[in-house]
Every structure is written in C-alpha cells, then in structure tokens.
Amino acid sequence: MFLETVLLAQRELRRNVLRSSLTVLGIVIGVAAVITLVTIGNGATQQVAEQIGSLGSNMLQLRPGQGFRGPGGASSDSKRFTLEDAQAISNDIPGLAAVAPTANASTQAIYGNENWSTSITGSTNDFLKVRNWDLDSGREFGDGELQSGRAVCIIGATVKKELFGGQEPIGQSIRLKKIAFQVVGVLKSKGQASFGNDQDDFVLIPIRTLHRRIAGNADVGGIMVSVRDADAIDEAKSAIERLMRERRRIAYGGQDDFNVGDMREIMSTVTGTTKILTALLAAVAAVSLVVGGIGIMNIMLVSVTERTREIGIRLAIGALGREVMMQFLVEAVVLSGFGGIVGIALGLGAAAAGSVVLKVPFVLEPGIVVLAFGFSSVVGIVFGFFPARKAARLDPIEALRHE
C-alpha cells in the first residue's frame, strides 16, 4: 500500500515535470553543497594529517617559550637553546636517531644574474635525517665543514630551478649575504607542502656557518629530535624535558620556558582546525536545505489549492482525511528525497572534480551521504506536513464546489 502511494506520488509529480524540478532544485543545491564541502573538507583534513605524518611521527620538536604556537611561528622572548643543549641531548638521552639544532634566516640567494628570495636553515646532517629528506645529487656536509663553519650549502629543488635553470649547480657558488657558498648537494623535490609552504624553497647550511657569517650570534632557534622507536616517544619526551629543565635551571614546580612538541599534538591541533572549518561550511550549506524545504512547502500549498477539487472527489468517494494527508506528505517526501539523491550525485561529482583541482584526496564518507539523504527526507516531512494537513482538513462539499 505504501509503495503504491509512492508510485502514485511520483506519477503525480511527473505530471508537472518543470515545476517539480524547480521545486526540488533548492534541496538539490543544499545537499550537493553539504556533500561537496564535507567531502573536500575531509580530503583536506586527511591531506594535512598525511603531510604532518610524513614529517615522521617519531619526531619531537623543542622550541623556546610555552606551548605550541602553530606552524612556523614559535619565537618568543624565552632564552634560546645553544649548540651545547643539542649536544647534551644527543649524549645523555638514549634511543635517539638524530638530534638537529636549527636556526633560521631568510635572505636573497644570487647566482649570476638570477636572484631568489629564500629561507636559510642552519643545521647539521641530522636535519636531513629527522625530516626524511634525501639528496638528489651531491653529498652531505663533511665533518670538517660543520665544525669549522665553511661556506657550503645544500639547496632545494625550487632554488635550483630558479637560480640555475637547467644548469648543474654542484660545485657552483651562490651568494648569500654577499658571501659565496659552494653548492655541495641538491635535495629531491618534495612537492607542495601544507600551509602553502614550498618545502623545496630551501637552503641548508652548517649551523656554525649561519651563526658566524649570517646571524652574528650563537642562538639555536629549535632542536629537532628523531626517536629511533616510535613507541619510546613519550619516554624520550619526558627525558628531554627533565634534561632541559636541569640545563635551563628551572626550579622544581617552576614553569617550563620551553616546550617539546610532539607531532601527534601538532597533527590533532591542525586537523582539528580543518574539521571545525569543514563543519562551519557544511552548516552554512545546510541553511540552503532549509530554504529548499520552504520551497517545497510553497509548491505543496499551491498544489493543494490547485487540486482542491481532486481532494474533494477523493474525500467524497470515501478517502479518509489521513489517507489524503499521507498522499500529499508522500509527494513532498518523494520530492525532497529525489532532490536528495540528485544532490548527493551532484555533490559527489563536484567533490571529485574539486579534489582534482585542489589536489586533495577524494575521501568518501558514507555517513554524510546517508545523513544528507535522511535530512532531505526529513525536510520533506516537516515542510510537507502543513500543506498535507490542510488538504486533509478540507470539507468535501466545499472542495467539490471549488472552481
């Protein structure tokens, strides 16, 4: 009986194809928008998580100051680290694969007529180990070069492309702050990274060289640590914290003036932000679903008025009020449900296209599809209820007289 009512409803709706399609458009757009945004948002969240994960889940990052300050920006007035701190960590704490003190500067890199503004990181070979970065050509720094602070550098793929074009950079010299640095290695391209940073736009020089020739001080901005065994990461983290409190002479119960960042923390913060953004966008899109529902109500009211005489006939020949009500309610739900299905198809299509354009993975979440369909049906019930009740309450005598 119910199936028959549905068939009857879709036949009724097919009688007025143009009107039905236009009515449904609001729901289609609403559902499609929600599906598209949520799917692309999930893709972006996953991508960010993957990128952070690619940094190595067993990585710890020491920064001066308190708390995680978001990617890239962790400067504070707190006391800087020193190379001795890094050395102490490396010597005293077991189970570490690499300890890389880092300091940053940004400047112009010049080769011949070309110049390119880039960021310079001073560190050791351990930096490449911690980040899992591989050389495309050339070599790492020699021990002597690191110790004596020689003017040598390893450049990223973007710097190579901008300064050298097709030429071979190994053995050539580029100028940073008027000092000639010999290129000894080129890194493999890593592609676009999260947060819009180009990880290939990068020059690595020995940290002592940066201290002496570029920065003019011996500050270590941060220390990156790679733990050999990912399971030992919490242990290593507290050992480093204990050591650093000691070295920085922080009294028992005193506040840390540094923090040891754990990639998991960073990941949950960043993906959390992306998720909130996705939810917000989806909520905005959901408003259009409600607007679509009002559209359905409007057309159902028109339909009830138009079909007053039909309703009168049905009531006269013995239809119960609730049967008439069910008929119109089912029509509204068939409309909105159909709109939901079309919207889901459209939304998934748009999300698939969007993920190609935005270069994020296409992550289909079945839950959101079910939710969108369910919600659009509910919209049909809610907004179809009033017109349907109006139809059911018609007086058959009046309805039959209706012109």
Add this chain to the structure above:
Amino acid sequence: MNETPVSSNNNGAAANGAAANGALIRLQAVTKVYGTGIAAVEALKGIDLRIGQGEFVAIMGPSGSGKSTCMNILGCLDVPTAGTYFFQGRNVGRLTQDQRALLRREHLGFVFQGFNLLGRTSALENAELPLIYRGLPVKKRRVLAREALASVGLSGWETHTPAELSGGQQQRVAIARAIVTHPKVLLADEPTGNLDSERSREVMELLTALNRDRGITILMVTHEPDMAKYAARQVHFMDGLIDGRSTEGGA
C-alpha cells in the same frame, strides 16, 4: 440487512408498516441550519423521507429549495443540525467523519454535474480510484475498473484521458467510477446538467438500466422534468420542505 428498531418512530411507521422497517434511507424531522444568530439560514426545515432499497428517486425543486443540502446529508457528506438520518439503520448523525467516509466508501457512489474526473488521468485510472481506498491489489482493481467501463459502454476507451472524451463519455466514466464498488446507493447531482438532450437520454437510460438490472438505489437531483420522468418517484423541494407534488415510494 442490519435493522435497528426505532421506537420513537411514531408518525411514519404506523402508516407505512413493513415498508418503513425495510427502508434503506430514513430521514426524520431533519433540519439544517447554516451560520449562527441573525445570519442563520435554515436550509432544511424538517424533512421526513424514506427511500427503500432499489428505488429510483428524482429530487426536484428550484435553486435554494434545500435539495442540494438534502443530497449532501443523504450522501453522508454532511450531518443534520437536528433530526435523524438512518442509513441501513445506522444513525449517520452520530458517526465520526472517518466513519462516514468509510460508509461512503462501502455503500455510496457519486455522480456529479461537472463529471469531476481527475484530469490527465486515464478513464481506467479514474474508474479504479474508489478501489484504491478499499485497498484492493492493482490487478483486481484493473479487472473491476474494466468491467465497470464495459458496463457503461466504454470498452476500448480505457486509456483516454477526460480531455480526449466527449461530455457524455466523461459522465459515463464518472458513472463507471461510482458503480465500480457495487454500491447500494448512487447519488447523482444533476448528472445531465452539462449534456445535450441526446447525451442526457443516453445517461438516463444507463442509470435506469443500472437501477433495473442491478437493483442500485438511485437518488438523482435534476431541474429537468424530462429527466425526472425516468425515475419511478419524484420528491419536490420548496423552501426547505418537501411539498405535496411528491410521489410516494413503492418499495
């Protein structure tokens, strides 16, 4: 037949004896008032009427005489303000709206002046409409609707929509729809009002045949004395009352 003895029936029962107890339809002192207070209009001022099973009754009278109001009450679409209406011994005035709908569904068929078919819907689907509410499976419905269309002489027209049918054919589809449930009573409200005399004659002959061959009780409102002649009995309305020109039922 489900008869309810009515002890308060002290004016008509004595006169008509057995016929009164067998009456399919019995109106007793039925009044109908529309509106309230000063604006109140008394459309029916106390109607007594009994109609037996198998009668063909023409209901006549000028506009505003109360005949349409009476038809609405007889058709269980409306209830009396005062007085009682017994249909097969059941007091219709005491039934709920849903109960009256079920009673119409089971026992009554309607034919209207304006045909009142569903537009853009085939003759077959129009004819099977009442069966949907009886919950019959689609195959059974199709068979019965086809039979009904055949009995009004419209075999071969099943797929035509009202727009593709003449007025006479449309009214015959409407009659097929009314009789598809094999009702006890067919209520026809000026069934020939929109038809020329030739089509009117066809429709009247069809109604007469249904009355004669199937024993369907027919109550027909009409303006035209020519049409009323087809009925065995005429009931005249005037100013909310049944007047003296009416003929008694032979049931």
